[in-house]
Amino acid sequence: MWGLLRRTERSSQGHIDAAMLLKTEQVTKLFGGLTAVRGVNLSVREGEILGLIGPNGAGKTTMFNLITGFYRIDRGRIFFQDRDITRLGPADRCKQGIARTFQLVRPFQHMTLGENVAVGCVYGRVPATSRHDAEMRARAILELVGLADQFDAPAHNLTLMNRKRLELARALATQPFLLLLDEFLAGLNPSEVHVALELVRQLRASNITLILVEHIVEAVFGVSDRVIVLNVGEKIAEGSPAQVAADERVIDAYLGRGLHAHA
Amino acid sequence: MEQVGSQLNQPTVPLRAALSARRRFSRARVFSWIVVALIALAMAAVPQVTTRSDVLNLLFLIFLFIVLGQSWNILAGFAGQVSLGHAALFGLGALTTRTLWFGGVPFPLAFAASGLVPAVCASLIGIPTFRLRGAYFSIGTLAIAEVLRITIANTLPLVSFLPVDMLATYELAPRYYLALALALATMLATYLLFRSRYGLGILAIREDEDAAQATGVRALPHKLAALVISSFFAGLAGSTYAFYQVSYYPEAPFHAGWTFDALLITFVGGVGTLIGPVLGAIFYIFVRERLAVTLVSLHPLIFGILFILIVLIFPGGLVDIGTRLRRAWNTRRASHSESRSAGK
Numbered sequence: 036m037w038g039l040l041r042r043t044e045r046s047s048q049g050h051i052d053a054a055m056l057l058k059t060e061q062v063t064k065l066f067g068g069l070t071a072v073r074g075v076n077l078s079v080r081e082g083e084i085l086g087l088i089g090p091n092g093a094g095k096t097t098m099f100n101l102i103t104g105f106y107r108i109d110r111g112r113i114f115f116q117d118r119d120i121t122r123l124g125p126a127d128r129c130k131q132g133i134a135r136t137f138q139l140v141r142p143f144q145h146m147t148l149g150e151n152v153a154v155g156c157v158y159g160r161v162p163a164t165s166r167h168d169a170e171m172r173a174r175a176i177l178e179l180v181g182l183a184d185q186f187d188a189p190a191h192n193l194t195l196m197n198r199k200r201l202e203l204a205r206a207l208a209t210q211p212f213l214l215l216l217d218e219f220l221a222g223l224n225p226s227e228v229h230v231a232l233e234l235v236r237q238l239r240a241s242n243i244t245l246i247l248v249e250h251i252v253e254a255v256f257g258v259s260d261r262v263i264v265l266n267v268g269e270k271i272a273e274g275s276p277a278q279v280a281a282d283e284r285v286i287d288a289y290l291g292r293g294l295h296a297h298a
Numbered sequence: 299m300e301q302v303g304s305q306l307n308q309p310t311v312p313l314r315a316a317l318s319a320r321r322r323f324s325r326a327r328v329f330s331w332i333v334v335a336l337i338a339l340a341m342a343a344v345p346q347v348t349t350r351s352d353v354l355n356l357l358f359l360i361f362l363f364i365v366l367g368q369s370w371n372i373l374a375g376f377a378g379q380v381s382l383g384h385a386a387l388f389g390l391g392a393l394t395t396r397t398l399w400f401g402g403v404p405f406p407l408a409f410a411a412s413g414l415v416p417a418v419c420a421s422l423i424g425i426p427t428f429r430l431r432g433a434y435f436s437i438g439t440l441a442i443a444e445v446l447r448i449t450i451a452n453t454l455p456l457v458s459f460l461p462v463d464m465l466a467t468y469e470l471a472p473r474y475y476l477a478l479a480l481a482l483a484t485m486l487a488t489y490l491l492f493r494s495r496y497g498l499g500i501l502a503i504r505e506d507e508d509a510a511q512a513t514g515v516r517a518l519p520h521k522l523a524a525l526v527i528s529s530f531f532a533g534l535a536g537s538t539y540a541f542y543q544v545s546y547y548p549e550a551p552f553h554a555g556w557t558f559d560a561l562l563i564t565f566v567g568g569v570g571t572l573i574g575p576v577l578g579a580i581f582y583i584f585v586r587e588r589l590a591v592t593l594v595s596l597h598p599l600i601f602g603i604l605f606i607l608i609v610l611i612f613p614g615g616l617v618d619i620g621t622r623l624r625r626a627w628n629t630r631r632a633s634h635s636e637s638r639s640a641g642k
């Protein structure tokens with residue numbers, strides 16, 4: 036069923052030889068005198084899950100906004116599937132196959148859940164051919180995240196967990212190759228975190244490439260193939276979860292002595 | 299995670315649910331189409347039954363204000379771009395008709411041009427203006443419209459044109475039918491737009507421009523589309539006004555009062571709903587005409603109080619009455635069948 040999100044099946048065996056999906060070169064973003072992101076090189080291979088961590092204000096969300104085209108880049112370039120997308124707007128990047136969720140979820144409040152998701156089906160990478168087609172696809176996607184029974188319900192007054200499900204469903208509806216999840220687990224209680232992590236694993240099984248920004252470090256380390264650590268706009272470490280957890284600079288800047296996350 | 303897991307194994311459930319939902323929906327839809335057709339036929343029959351000009355004038359105004367309100371609603375209610383420059387579009391439509399028609403161009407051609415001129419002007423002005431968001435957009439559009447009104451007032455002679463031969467052959471029925479047809483066309487176009495895929499994108503832009511863009515919706519083309527359609531119908535409304543009024547100051551249809559009429563009608567009826575401007579226009583015209591007859595100088599005050607009361611009692615506009623009735627009916631029926639099954 037999750038296969039329906041992806042038209043092209045790719046070999047799931049290892050990402051070592053898999054093609055490069057996203058690559059940022061020396062990406063820099065300034066806000067007035069503040070350098071929010073400084074010369075960051077980041078790359079993700081197809082099928083990989085990349086964790087992006089760092090203290091508050093490290094530039095993680097800014098990095099997402101640069102990758103999805105919400106912020107204009109000041110220096111550097113971004114490549115997606117070997118195409119230079121540095122100058123593309125957010126809607127066009129979505130159509131190329133880059134989707135995101137927002138750190139503070141942003142449902143279309145006065146539309147039904149079905150309509151929320153149908154927007155993604157109509158305007159995403161594989162546009163629906165009719166409103167009816169979009170609605171059928173939307174229903175299937177709501178089914179995947181466990182919201183199908185609320186297809187006709189308005190999107191306001193959902194619980195936080197359900198708003199997160201909706202945010203995910205709307206992003207999935209665009210049939211992305213690459214999905215950026217910004218603090219998808221934040222604000223959830225432990226059992227909800229468990230459910231949400233299971234959803235993330237399902238995404239991996241369906242071969243969607245993911246970048247996760249999270250403060251629950253144990254969770255990121257548990258699902259990520261590779262982790263990049265940002266601090267004050269700069270990349271200070273990169274490697275497997277184990278390598279990063281043992282890195283002195285990461286421990287000093289972010290993790291502390293135990294493996295305790297900041298809130 | 300049990301829910302997700304079990305749903306993965308039942309791919310036929312959503313399909314079946316979708317089909318049954320559609321069937322239920324389409325029966326209600328057939329019913330509403332029949333109601334709409336009956337109302338349209340009844341309205342079309344009125345001039346055959348009566349020649350009372352007060353009745354025809356009242357209905358004409360309702361049709362005209364449905365178009366005025368709905369055209370504003372397309373841009374402000376559905377696309378979320380709260381323009382306060384709507385009078386400029388209405389005025390441009392009226393001015394185009396006045397110029398061409400009085401200049402000898404057949405009315406149907408002048409009418410068509412009166413839709414196109416405001417649409418073209420608006421799309422040119424819209425590209426820079428849509429860079430403004432929220433209140434800045436509203437103030438910007440108000441400023442542009444006022445500048446246009448003052449320019450018109452200062453450059454065109456302040457005479458109410460009186461084409462004598464036109465007044466001699468003036469008939470109300472053609473005006474009535476034009477306004478009726480235009481109101482129906484506006485309603486149909488609005489309905490089709492927001493049933494379409496493109497309408498979904500326009501709604502998404504209204505709800506959250508950034509989230510919409512993240513979902514693949516390009517903001518500017520959708521706002522422009524709403525603006526162009528809105529301008530087209532506002533211009534045709536202006537043309538209909540020029541055809542009906544014949545004699546007026548050229549500046550009159552540019553007056554900001556037209557914008558606020560459109561706004562009031564839409565808010566009283568239900569902003570962002572298809573039927574809202576219809577309810578609003580009926581209410582507004584009835585109240586205005588009644589009050590104007592009985593309480594000449596007090597009527598703006600009373601209307602203001604009525605408006606505030608309605609918005610306080612029904613924040614969603616008069617359409618709220620229908621929604622509440624339906625909800626009350628559904629809960630009553632539910633409790634009724636519950637008590638029946640409990641009694642068994």
Ligand SMILES: Nc1ncnc2c1ncn2[C@@H]1O[C@H](COP(=O)(O)OP(=O)(O)OP(=O)(O)O)[C@@H](O)[C@H]1O
Pocket residue numbers: 066069071089090091092093094095096097098138
């Ligand atoms: N639109 C903006 N204008 C000005 N400064 C900004 C803007 N967006 C982010 N910043 C600044 O850039 C820096 C990085 O912010 P960013 O939101 O990317 O951090 P983050 O790593 O996502 O933090 P958190 O974990 O708190 O979400 C911060 O100092 C922030 O104040």
Ligand SMILES: [Mg+2]
Pocket residue numbers: 095096097138
């Ligand atoms: Mg952030």
